Amino acid sequence: MLDTQQTFPWLLAVASGMFTIGALGVLIRRNPLVVFMCIELMLNAVNLAFVTYGHFLNSMDGQMFALMVVVVAAAEVVVGLALITQVFRSGRELDVDDLSEMSE
């Protein structure tokens, strides 16, 4: 089993690292598919943090929340991929900066 005292900060470091990478990816990348994967990365970083805290606090809540996030993420992927597919089908280039009709 994991050594509690030593692995705890490392696990949190990995989670925050994954989250930062995901956030930067969302902000920087232009391909919607990659942006999407980065969002998944952020979600899973949060999952890791949940599970870590749950384990160290001797509580099942963290895992329950992680499961919930997985479900929501699955639903979100369905919607998101459907949108991306539709945009692609309409013959437009897959570039988030081109999808800016919501400006004034």
Added chain:
Amino acid sequence: MSHALLAATAIPQNGMSTDKAKTLVILVLVLPLAGALLNAALGPRLGRRFVNYAGTLSILASLIVTLVVFFTILGADQSLRSTTVTLWTYIDLGPGNLNVDVSFTLDQLSAVMMLVITGVGFLIHVYSVGYMEHDATPHRFFSYMNLFIFSMLLLVLAANLLILIVGWAMVGLASYLLIGYYYERRSAVLAARKAFITQVIGDIAMVVAAFMLVLGLGAHSLSLPVIFATAHDGFAVNGAYVTAICMLLALGAFAKSAQFPLHTWLPDAMEGPTPVSALIHAATMVTAGVYLIARFHTLFDMSVLAQGMVACVGMGTALMAGVIALSQIDIKRVIAFSTMSQIGLMIFAVGIGAYSAGMFHFITHAFFKALLFLAAGNVIHALHDEQDVRLMGGVERFMTNTGRYFLVGSVALAGIIPFAGYYSKEDLLGFGAVYGPGAPALYIAGLVVNVLTGIYAFRLYFLVFHGEPQTARISDAKEARRVMLVPVALLALGSVVSGFLLQFPLPGIGKNVIGDWLNPVFAQYGGTVLAEPSTATVLLTQLIGLAASLLGVGLARQWFFFHSPDAEVVASRVPRFLTLLSLHRFYFDDIYDAVLVRPSLAAARGVRRVIEPRYIDGAVRGVGSALSELSVDFRTYQTGFIRDYAAIMTIGAVGFVAIMVLLVAR
């Protein structure tokens, strides 16, 4: 306090039991109201037959209940004839604060009013079935009419000033609705508006009077028995305070009863259907002012000044309206001005303290004036809405019965023995000869009114029914249907017998039925009932009054018998300024138009042209344009790039966490 008093006036035995009185009051009020609601809700669907029956039978039922009330009161002892019942508490602000009960009084005075309202009201409703047969919305008409009967009963039954004012305002509403019944006609809408606004002036005066009563008596109750019982302790006789209250009440009465200076709405109110003119603007509503002053006799007896003012205004209006009636050419307007004149006499009577004489004239007037209006309605109906008397003449040949009834009404109006008007008019003038401010100055004015009444009553009769037909159309006139003739005939019967049955004029001969009936009411709360003038005075005034009336009829016969519509021939025999005053209705409409209506309209137009666009619209538009200018700057943050939104979100989240951490760390 109020309950102790009510218990004192409530009837233990022999009189009406409280439960019975409650049942009767509820029935008499609810029946017409139910008629109004039924006609309004179901009338359009169930059709004309239903409306006719619902409209008239509800009033008939109310009349039957009224008769039960009347005979119960008649059967009770003299001292046990007044019953006040409280149905429920309307406003209760706790002890020491204002308390208002929904309470009603059944006594001799309210019984007389109820009999006239439901009795004459029922006949006019029956007549309306015939008169409105071609109308498109009879349910609307009967709904309004029933509502009026309900409101009027509420007014006369109220034992609480607040309830009285509610009824007072509601009859004004019914009057407004019915004057403007033909709402496609601009003149009708304007007339309805004029009547309503004028009457509201009176309503406001009454409300102020109610406030003054609460303040002055400190009784914290608007119950009429309480007000009357405490008035002598609360107010100094002839004091300024009680005089002010009486003046305000009188102003309310003047507005409702079309007396100077609030009289101009009544002639215009003839825009309504003729049954409305008969019911509201002749028989009942316009006499509410007379009732009000009679009901508040305790207060008016305490102020000589207010009484004198009321008497002078009444007689002045009677004179003025009599002069105006001489020159009017619209058949309904002649009768309207005659109504104004006759109500002036009633107001004069209650002003000098001859309350039962005023109420007596109210009763007989309700009969013969409703009769005149309905008979005139028959003529108008037969001539296809022709109202100009110059275009009539010789109508009697084609409408014999209507002509005969109209003659009965005219004789009663002119006051020729033995018709009803003679007894009531000479009765009140007999009092006027002895009592009142500067007696017998106003009595002499009353004699002039008698002459004028004779002239205008018979001028109208001769112009319409005698002489040669002025247009070909008249020979096509057909006698009215039975549903329109029978009510007129019954009213004619009342115009003949109601006078000598109710009061034989000579003391000692016959009985003063109306005086015996009503005077106990006016003797309540320490009131004084004027003593009958001496036999010699009565005889003399009766003869002089009759002579004056006959003189008027004779003049009318000489001038108008052979249908001489040539106004100049008549005008050449009277001073020119009188002719002008009469033709222009003493210029009151013009004065009010110039002083009140035009400046108001100009001010309104100014507000609309300047204040509204610049300030009101400006403020609204200013808010809008300020916001849209502000949005020009904020809009630039809406780039449409998802990355920008995400960046702002991230910065926000990081900033939030940072603040949290800093706060927790501290």
